Amino acid sequence: MPQKFFSAFVLKYSKKKSKMKILLLDKNHPLIEKQLSAKGFTFEEDFTSTYDEVLEKISNFDAVIIRSRIPLDENFLRHAKHLKFIARVGAGMENINVKVAEELGITLINSPEGNRDAVAEQVLGMLLLLMNRLIISSEEVKKGIWKREENRGEEILGKTFGIIGYGNMGKAVAKRLQGFGAKIIFHDILPNLQDEFASQVSLEELQQSADFISLHLPINESTHYIINEDFISKMKNNFYLINTARGKNVETSALVKALKSGKIKGAALDVLEFEKASFENIEVKNDNLEFLLNSEKVIITPHIAGWTVESKEKLAQVIVDKILLKYS
Numbered sequence: 001m002p003q004k005f006f007s008a009f010v011l012k013y014s015k016k017k018s019k020m021k022i023l024l025l026d027k028n029h030p031l032i033e034k035q036l037s038a039k040g041f042t043f044e045e046d047f048t049s050t051y052d053e054v055l056e057k058i059s060n061f062d063a064v065i066i067r068s069r070i071p072l073d074e075n076f077l078r079h080a081k082h083l084k085f086i087a088r089v090g091a092g093m094e095n096i097n098v099k100v101a102e103e104l105g106i107t108l109i110n111s112p113e114g115n116r117d118a119v120a121e122q123v124l125g126m127l128l129l130l131m132n133r134l135i136i137s138s139e140e141v142k143k144g145i146w147k148r149e150e151n152r153g154e155e156i157l158g159k160t161f162g163i164i165g166y167g168n169m170g171k172a173v174a175k176r177l178q179g180f181g182a183k184i185i186f187h188d189i190l191p192n193l194q195d196e197f198a199s200q201v202s203l204e205e206l207q208q209s210a211d212f213i214s215l216h217l218p219i220n221e222s223t224h225y226i227i228n229e230d231f232i233s234k235m236k237n238n239f240y241l242i243n244t245a246r247g248k249n250v251e252t253s254a255l256v257k258a259l260k261s262g263k264i265k266g267a268a269l270d271v272l273e274f275e276k277a278s279f280e281n282i283e284v285k286n287d288n289l290e291f292l293l294n295s296e297k298v299i300i301t302p303h304i305a306g307w308t309v310e311s312k313e314k315l316a317q318v319i320v321d322k323i324l325l326k327y328s
């Protein structure tokens, strides 16, 4: 290419890149704006506008960086005439209509590498709290109750730990569990995954042998209510369930029934089926939720498994690196 055309090409190309205008829809670590501004990206922060308000202006932006505040549904994406990429700071993409985004040629970026360590550590924490009755016995002692036999715990050593969904999170859990001397098995829809920490098995085999199950799945048609009455009936008796994935992976009524019958010995839930409705709208009445909140066999946390000081920064850095890899 002659020098004159080459220079014009470079100018046009770099000008286009440097003008990429990003709409930030959720608060994140400031390094995103700092590092991307240094590369010529410009930003507008909007952490409060409603879906309709964002819809009105989305055609002015080349990209969106989001957690999960606003659903980027088909209507939204078709209004976003100039959108080149959507960066989801986090793992779950259920707030984005992935099919339509792909059809429109919008690049999708997420960052499970940023919060997998936090999730894995919380899974282990929940497991230890649950099996050793640490929350209950601590509360009892603070009330002046000293019970030892009733609070006898159980060990992980020698038990079988089943992981359903073996992506970033599932693998991070297996890696840490190794040190506990458990047999670790996993099930994933991708066949023949070779792994140094765990062995892949069919869902049936996992159901027959797991003493614990930890879910690490996205939510979609095939994973909605994957843990239902039928699934639970095929499990070993007295298993523990840990869910740090999505509330709707578990049919709450089936979980409650199995906790009541003793089929499930204990559950640690970082996510709930009716999470938002139940806690943001106090009018919502739900007997199953009431049971979970009051059961000694259940630990519930407010969707914080991926939510650490470190993961806030790591999530942001992963997003920046992935954006720059493609657009700098």
Ligand SMILES: O=C(O)[C@H](O)COP(=O)(O)O
Binding pocket: 067, 068, 089, 090, 091, 092, 093, 115, 306
């Ligand atoms: O999908 C994730 O990474 C976590 O569930 C966190 O989701 P959030 O961004 O909606 O908090």
